[in-house]
Amino acid sequence: GQQLNQSPQSMFIQEGEDVSMNCTSSSIFNTWLWYKQEPGEGPVLLIALYKAGELTSNGRLTAQFGITRKDSFLNISASIPSDVGIYFCAGQDNAGNMLTFGGGTRLMVKP
Amino acid sequence: NAGVTQTPKFQVLKTGQSMTLQCAQDMNHNSMYWYRQDPGMGLRLIYYSASEGTTDKGEVPNGYNVSRLNKREFSLRLESAAPSQTSVYFCASSDQGFTEAFFGQGTRLTVV
Numbered sequence: 001g002q003q004l005n006q007s008p009q010s011m012f013i014q015e016g017e018d019v020s021m022n023c024t025s026s027s028i029f030n031t032w033l034w035y036k037q038e039p040g041e042g043p044v045l046l047i048a049l050y051k052a053g054e055l056t057s058n059g060r061l062t063a064q065f066g067i068t069r070k071d072s073f074l075n076i077s078a079s080i081p082s083d084v085g086i087y088f089c090a091g092q093d094n095a096g097n098m099l100t101f102g103g104g105t106r107l108m109v110k111p
Numbered sequence: 112n113a114g115v116t117q118t119p120k121f122q123v124l125k126t127g128q129s130m131t132l133q134c135a136q137d138m139n140h141n142s143m144y145w146y147r148q149d150p151g152m153g154l155r156l157i158y159y160s161a162s163e164g165t166t167d168k169g170e171v172p173n174g175y176n177v178s179r180l181n182k183r184e185f186s187l188r189l190e191s192a193a194p195s196q197t198s199v200y201f202c203a204s205s206d207q208g209f210t211e212a213f214f215g216q217g218t219r220l221t222v223v
Contacts, residue, residue: 004153006153009151031210033210040216040217041216041217042115042201042203042214042215042216042217043154043201043214044214045211045212045213048210048211088153088154090153090154092209092210096208096209097209098156098159098169098170098209099154099156099209099210100153101153101154101155102153103151103152103153104151104153
């Protein structure tokens with residue numbers, strides 16, 4: 001099946017720092033999604049992107065749909081301890097088929 | 112607001128045993144899904160039900176069966192559990208399509 005490469009796999013940062021993570025694919029996607037998963041919980045949708053080049057914000061989170069349609073980026077500004085969790089990207093192709101998920105970026109924030 | 116409720120939250124099975132994971136949603140969603148999550152691999156779709164009365168295979172359906180009991184409930188059955196099925200299982204639902212799905216809290220299954 002399709003593969004999504006998500007990087008970095010983990011990050012350990014100081015509170016207040018900005019965070020960047022990305023996903024790349026060998027295939028084109030028409031939709032990119034970013035989820036956050038906290039310990040013991042299911043993933044929660046943070047941002048959905050539906051158009052190449054689209055830049056969308058949700059509070060301190062900003063995500064971009066890459067122009068090539070093969071990548072997406074998530075930035076978190078001024079991180080706080082509650083940002084801790086695993087962030088997943090997911091892509092959907094133009095046939096509206098099932099989502100392909102990345103392996104996740106584990107974010108740890110030091111107060 | 113319950114959202115998507117999964118039972119049980121934890122389960123340990125012996126190889127060869129069977130069990131059913133239950134899922135119910137109270138959002139009147141049409142579509143429901145079962146995913147498994149393994150370390151470093153993200154989520155992979157096992158089966159889904161686009162609407163009441165229909166079920167379809169996902170990426171990793173082998174060893175599983177599903178039943179869409181009614182609009183609210185979607186169960187996942189392991190007929191003969193294997194250690195390779197040790198995973199965290201998530202049920203999700205959406206009004207339509209895969210993208211705007213709400214997830215349950217997961218069932219952590221260990222097969223020994």
